[in-house]
Structure formats: structure tokens, C-alpha cells
Amino acid sequence: MRMTKKLIILLTFACFSLVGCQNTSGELLAYEEMKASAGSVFDNQFTEADFFAENLAIITEEDNHGEDPILTSKANLLVNITDNEVIYADHVYDRLYPASLTKLMTALIALQNGELTDTVTISYNASHIAESGAKLCGFHEGDTISLESLLYALLIYSGNDAGTAIAEHVGKSEENFVKMMNEEAKKLGAVHSNFVNAHGLHNDNHYTTAYDLYLIFHQLIQYDTFLSIINTPSYKAVYKDIEGNEKQMTFQTTNQFLNGKADPVPGIEIIGGKTGTTHKAGNCLILLCQDSKHKEYISLILNSPDSDQLYSQMSHMLSSLTE
Numbered sequence: 001m002r003m004t005k006k007l008i009i010l011l012t013f014a015c016f017s018l019v020g021c022q023n024t025s026g027e028l029l030a031y032e033e034m035k036a037s038a039g040s041v042f043d044n045q046f047t048e049a050d051f052f053a054e055n056l057a058i059i060t061e062e063d064n065h066g067e068d069p070i071l072t073s074k075a076n077l078l079v080n081i082t083d084n085e086v087i088y089a090d091h092v093y094d095r096l097y098p099a100s101l102t103k104l105m106t107a108l109i110a111l112q113n114g115e116l117t118d119t120v121t122i123s124y125n126a127s128h129i130a131e132s133g134a135k136l137c138g139f140h141e142g143d144t145i146s147l148e149s150l151l152y153a154l155l156i157y158s159g160n161d162a163g164t165a166i167a168e169h170v171g172k173s174e175e176n177f178v179k180m181m182n183e184e185a186k187k188l189g190a191v192h193s194n195f196v197n198a199h200g201l202h203n204d205n206h207y208t209t210a211y212d213l214y215l216i217f218h219q220l221i222q223y224d225t226f227l228s229i230i231n232t233p234s235y236k237a238v239y240k241d242i243e244g245n246e247k248q249m250t251f252q253t254t255n256q257f258l259n260g261k262a263d264p265v266p267g268i269e270i271i272g273g274k275t276g277t278t279h280k281a282g283n284c285l286i287l288l289c290q291d292s293k294h295k296e297y298i299s300l301i302l303n304s305p306d307s308d309q310l311y312s313q314m315s316h317m318l319s320s321l322t323e
Contacts, residue, residue, distance in 0.1 A: 056084070059089045064090065070313060071088070073313060076089070077211070077301075081218065081296050081297060091210070093211055094209060095209060096207065096210070096303055098206070099277050099278040100158045100199065101200065103198075105216055106163050106167065108216060109184060111225060114166075115147065116225065119146060120144065120146070120166070121142065122141055122144070126164040126165040129161055136159055137159035139162075142241065152237060155274060156229060160199040178195055178196060182195055188212075188215045190212035200276060201278065214286075217274075218298065232258075236251075255274075262315070265315050266319075269291075271288040274286050277307075282302070284304070285304075287300075291321050301317070
């Protein structure tokens with residue numbers, strides 16, 4: 001049964017450096033980098049035990065060299081979160097671009113600091129994202145919509161304008177919201193991440209790791225609202241334009257396991273997840289699923305070369321759970 005309480009996570013990534021792998025200079029350097037990036041949080045003296053986060057899998061260097069020749073993406077991770085068991089891990093501490101998996105952190109900050117019934121007014125900035133290829137819901141300046149509907153647009157349709165609108169509403173400015181994202185990442189132990197926007201459109205200084213995304217996603221699945229959203233194939237948003245006229249938009253999920261474009265994995269129920277794609281990030285996907293024994297798993301692939309390989313590799317990874 002899922003835990004409903006929020007987990008308090010203290011710099012979980014430190015476990016990677018402190019447990020069973022202190023003997024190489026690379027790992028010690030990673031630990032020092034982590035301390036520097038975490039900043040003043042290290043001003044307090046923690047014991048080694050403080051770094052062990054409850055109900056989280058610890059991935060050591062020995063775990064982090066998956067050798068499945070089919071899994072050719074740049075980072076791959078499969079964790080049994082019911083038993084806290086790492087099933088497969090490969091390059092999970094490599095710095096990579098998250099694309100729209102960024103929106104996981106955006107959603108977490110919104111759920112922590114906003115109310116679903118909040119009315120959000122779409123700004124000029126949110127309605128005028130001009131980057132070529134950016135996926136947009138198509139909201140206009142002055143439209144008003146609930147925060148709950150924006151979260152659906154953000155997570156199942158991956159609307160970048162929804163991300164900016166949420167950031168400006170919850171953080172009062174996108175700049176302040178990004179600061180909140182980075183502060184929360186450090187609290188979760190995701191100290192090898194740096195966010196510069198709320199949507200994931202490319203920036204060289206906007207990056208994360210597979211393990212950091214696992215930490216963020218693990219925190220998010222404690223929220224029933226998040227679980228309901230990511231399990232939704234299609235959502236009809238009702239909102240008002242600047243004149244007060246009622247409008248509607250229907251958003252379809254980008255998750256091909258939920259929209260029927262990817263074949264189901266026998267014996268595995270896909271609860272939901274998040275997709276992400278940019279030219280430099282490649283194709284990315286994180287999922288929550290469960291097997292026939294109701295054990296739950298988080299699976300993640302980063303930087304797959306194309307959508308077909310992303311889903312075929314994810315299916316291959318999940319198929320190992322039923323062997």
C-alpha cells in the first residue's frame with residue numbers, strides 16, 4: 001500500500017559517496033562537489049546516518065554499470081520501490097539534459113505551494129514563447145484557468161506555456177520559482193541538478209541526472225493528485241478568455257503507453273509518467289508501474305535517439321520484471 005506521508009529526504013546522494021565506494025578519487029571528488037553545490041545546508045554537522053533516506057534505493061558504483069546491450073540510451077534506471085531494490089542502473093549519475101522531465105519539479109513546487117483551486121491569469125510571457133518547436137497549449141494573454149487544469153496541461157500534454165504560467169503564479173516570477181526549484185532539489189538530495197526554467201526548453205546550464213529525477217519523481221508520487229493526473233489519457237480544460245467567455249481545450253497524453261501508440265507490456269500495469277524531448281536531450285521517459293503482485297517500480301530512460309527506441313527499450317526493461 002502506498003505511503004501517504006511526505007518523506008523528509010536529507011541529501012540522499014551522499015550515500016553514493018559514503019557507502020562502499022570511498023576508495024576512488026573520482027567518487028571523493030563527486031562528494032566534495034556535492035558539498036559545494038549544497039552550500040549552507042552543510043553548515044550543520046550531520047552524522048553519516050543522516051544521509052540514509054528512508055524508503056529510497058541507494059545506487060553504488062557497483063550497481064551503476066548495466067550491461068544490457070539493448071539498453072543503449074545514455075542513462076537507464078529501474079527500481080523496485082516496494083522492496084527498495086535496484087534492478088538495473090546505468091550511468092545514473094551522469095549530467096544530462098532533462099527536457100520536459102523538468103516539469104516534474106515544476107509540478108512538485110506547485111503542489112507544495114499552490115492551491116488546485118487557484119485562478120491563474122496567463123501573462124504575456126507565458127503566451128509568447130517563441131522558441132521553434134516548443135510545444136504550446138495555445139493560451140492567450142489574459143486567459144484565466146485553474147491551477148489544477150494547468151497541471152494537467154503541464155504533465156499530460158507537456159505544454160511549455162503552462163509551465164511558465166504556473167511558475168509566475170506560484171513563484172510570483174519565473175526567476176523566483178526557479179530558485180524554489182533548485183532549493184527543493186537540494187532538500188531532496190538532487191544536488192547534481194540545476195534548473196533555469198520551469199518547462200525544460202534547452203539551456204546549457206539546465207541539467208540533471210537520472211538519479212536526481214528518481215528522487216524528484218519518488219517525492220511526487222506521494223501526492224494523490226499527481227498520480228491521478230499522470231494516469232489520465234485525455235483531459236478537457238475549461239477556462240475563460242480575457243472577455244470572460246468560457247473556452248475549452250482537450251489535452252491528450254504524450255505517454256504512448258497510455259494513448260495506445262505503444263504496445264502494453266504483458267504483466268505490467270503502467271500507472272503513468274512523464275515524457276520529454278529536445279534535440280540535445282533526446283527522447284526521455286520516466287514511469288511508475290506495478291506488476292501482478294502489486295509491487296511498484298520507477299523506470300527511467302534518458303537520451304534515447306528516437307521515440308521508437310525509447311519505447312522499445314522501456315518495454316524491454318519492464319519485461320524483465322515478469323521473467
